[in-house]
Amino acid sequence: MTNRRHTRCAARPSRTLTGLLAVAMVLALGLVLPAAPARAATDYGYDISWPQCPNGQPMPPTDTSFVIIGLTRGLAFTENPCLQMHVDWAFDNGLPAQAYAMATFPTSAQLDDHGDNGPWPAASRADRLRNVGYAEGMAAVTSLARLGWDPGVVWVDVEPRPAQPWPSTTSAQRMENRYVITGLLRALHDSGYGFGIYSYLNGWNEITDGWQLTGVPVWAASGHLDYPTEAEEKCTAASFSGGPVFISQWTDGSYDYNLTCGGESFGDFTSSRFVDFPPRVQFLTEVEWLAGEGISTGWTEPEGTLTYRPWQPIDRDAMAAFFYRLAGSPAYTPPAVSPFTDVTPATPFYAEMAWMHDEGIATGFPDGSYRPWEPVNRDAMAAFMYRFANSPTFTAPGTSPFTDVATTDQFYLELTWLRSTGISTGWPDGSYRPGEPVMRDAMAAFLYRLDPI
Template sequence: MQQRRPQQHFVRLRRGTAGVAVLLAVMLVVLGAAAPMAASTSGYWVSASFPAAGNSRFTPSLAVDPAGSRIYVPHLLYMNPGNVTVQDAATGAIQATIPGAMGTLGVVLSDDGSRLYIANSGNTQNPRNQGTGPGIVQVVDARTNTVTASIETDRGGGRLTLSPDGRTLFGAMYEGRNVTFIDTASNAITAKVPVPGQPGGRVAVSPDGGTLYVGDSYAGGVHVVSVAERRVVKSVETGCTSNSDLTLNPSGSRLYITGCMYPGTLGIVDTGTMASHTIPLTGAPGAVAFSPDGGKAYVVDSSENGHVLVLDAATETVAATFPVGRNPTGIVVTRDGSALFIVHGGSAVSRVDLVENGRQAFSDVPAGAPFVHEISWLSNSGISTGYPDGSFRPLESVQRDAMAAFLFRKAGSPAWFVPPAVSPFKDLGPGDMFYKEITWLAGQGITTGYDDGTFRPRAPVSREAMAAFLYRYATTLAGAPAYAAPPTAPFTDVRPGDAFHREVSWAAAAGITTGYPDGTFRPRAAVSREATAAFLYRLTNPDKPMPR
């Protein structure tokens, strides 16, 4: 548990003025004697990972339906209209794609889940030509996933909030310098409340619907708006930026603020007295979500090696920290508190099951088994279906064709890929199992096969080949930087000049492998299926940035 440090006070009222590894623990010791990763002591694990469903430039938020069965992920596209994907919350499968307008940024669902509202800022993301038109709020019938209305607003609106009774939609308009009120029955704009400075980030609404809290990206403050009076009644200087995420706890007694001027801090304002303080946290707090009872605050560390910090709201101390993958930007909790969904910068999504996180995915991997979480993640993410008899066979060596299938599914089983009519390998034909997956692997440059023109699909994957597969996948598809091989290898049996010296060294530097206790890597030894699950999990949810 993290110790609390001296609090920093940062709020001042003003009137009418404007004011950002635990590594694999002894993972590869002796086949069949692997130990679970130490990170499991946090009690939190990424239960499933869904790859990006579109070429999103930035994704600041997502929504989940009341039943927790569907998620809505907005995709902001450079100089093009965006869209929102409707995805199965269990598998990540795309159920529908809703066309957006220019600058698609935020989504919010009505309380009953029947209507989805999409914020489109009108900005192109082109520094030389930021805007081509007004902002647009789209109203979507969530039962049919069709747009039923488009409401023209001022440009610059990116985040929306609904009143607790669902009758009014609020949006902060950055360039219009106002908070826009929209009547949800008529879809008509009923008010534009001027806000000093420039409103940015999220608008938070009190549980009684009477008060709005709006971030000021120009003067670094929060403006308090009376909904009934339709005016700013108070302004609070916080030093926070346009990236501020304002989140009220369920009772409305505390306003949590990210993006503050102090690095690695979370601001908390008592909404009754407006007294405030900050909590020092690790990383870059970027978004906050609460458990339904308000007892826990889940705080996203939006840095490259992204984590979620679990904050005890009563004591304001960090109870747990766990990795969730690179650059998380938004977080939401299901209504029943059973799961977290985290969206990442490129629109990939992670799911964390808060109930039954250790459930048995395969008949031969019971709760408490080594790597049960990593193997469950492999199953939940759709990367492995196991064998027809319901087993996973964790101690068997992973075959090269199965490895191709794992990586193909990890990439989202790209629908655009059409396997070639002529195989690139002498020992692989179009009718063979995993032909599509293996030829995709070759097409992406992740495998080149053997010098004799074969792929050897049923051969076990060696440890050095595993390092090469993962390195090429990470640098080709996952945005990891290219890595320069060090002059000295991290293992005694891997030397500069060896075929996979760079890839093995990268795997060690990335925290994907620690090798054996005697300092060796044993590059030509086979890799077990349970170790493969752990390798892929650590690649997806790193504890530290990928090495350069």
């Protein structure tokens, strides 16, 4: 084996509808159609796997823009017998390539072999199924490691498999299917791969009960096209799982065709550990940093996935916990009597809120309350950050840098200090919007920028 496969396949200019798509439509529908207008960032490609082994279905034309290569041979814990050949072919033709792997419900033997080993404690059947899903993902990762190939992204193929069916008669069975998929996604994330889901509406609903993973990219399958624009329309229609559609696929029985969606060329993306935070979205780096530092671990959903709820306002109690953890979770014994009239020692995050009070970061409202379940507004957030930074010496400007903040406004000094540090420069229209609540994604960004100060 040479070193050439230790890097990703080289980039290649994107193709337009002329050629590939026109041929695809003729083959799929038996029609001669005028070429549709090309979109500059849309790429057209194929996916290949064990059916394209020698003496099987044909390989794609070599002038395609990309390929997605199957790692498995129809079931998890198997390998595409022509995987090496397919990776070599993509590299030799200068084609960008990603990978995909099948998810399957385990046999009893697979549950015995893998259920007790993995990141979950194996204390329940749910945990054991998650561990098997993790093992399925690691089997795919092992294939990649053996080849020395890093595709950047591994898609998870979730569809009915007659050779090893997904149990789907009851809602409890469909929840168990989700456990397996959860484990597989975690294995890919832990191994540093971007990940997404390949499926179609009926299959996804049958297997998972319409599970919503709003942050996980979708590779949407159309099958044989019912009308010429069906594949393109998949890009803008609601997906089977609620996630953003990155790639749309269709087939003519010989070839599986693909096009990229959303104005993005074919390429790698970074997936969040949080299944409600999509790749290529603002503040992804900051949210992942927040989680990696243990400042916010989000919510654990019934399937075992994590959610961050990025576009939900952050409440004042959770904000106290964020600041306390950002400070390194210092040793602190909270008082037996609460400093706030609406907070007791039994209130969640009591120690963190009391610490905020004792540090002078949050003194509460004039009536003695803290209002833990109210959202944090953007002006108060500036004040908390200024005090957390030990109220540094700062002279506020004589003219407000924000169109909606006056020099006489409460927290004017803190707001302008925040701007001077680059933690928050306001909105493109020149406003700061001091009375609006802080969303959880923006809070991650503010803390990320505050941390070095």
